[in-house]
Amino acid sequence: MPRAEWTEKQERKYEHIRDSAKSRGTSTKRAKEIAARTVNKERAQRGQSKTASRSSLRDMPSSRRGGLRSHGGPKGRTKEQLYNEARQMGIEGRSGMNKAQLQRAVDRKKS
Secondary structure (H helix, E strand, C coil), X not given: CCCCCCXXXXXXXXXXXXXXXXXXXXXXXXXXXXXXXXXXXXXXXXCCCCCCCHHHHHCCCHHHHCCCCCCCCCCCCCHHHHHXXXXXXXXXXXXHCCHHXXXXXXXXXXX
């Protein structure tokens, strides 16, 4: 749940990021964590939080980054995301598969 000191815009951003992550197959707990970290990092960069890590202050804002580091490179989705997607598709034997096997199984099921 969004924090009380967040603005309405930050709450909407949190919900959008959470829903987007869930639709990609991320677990609810992880989706909430990703969304909260993103909003809190932006609050720290704008000086709205009491404490901020050095890495939060030095890194570029997520709104400017625009998904440059969001698993779009050669590695693709994370194993957890692939596993959740395979579970939703009902792929059997997924618990014993590695990331590459999960990727192939999900891709085969989609086509």
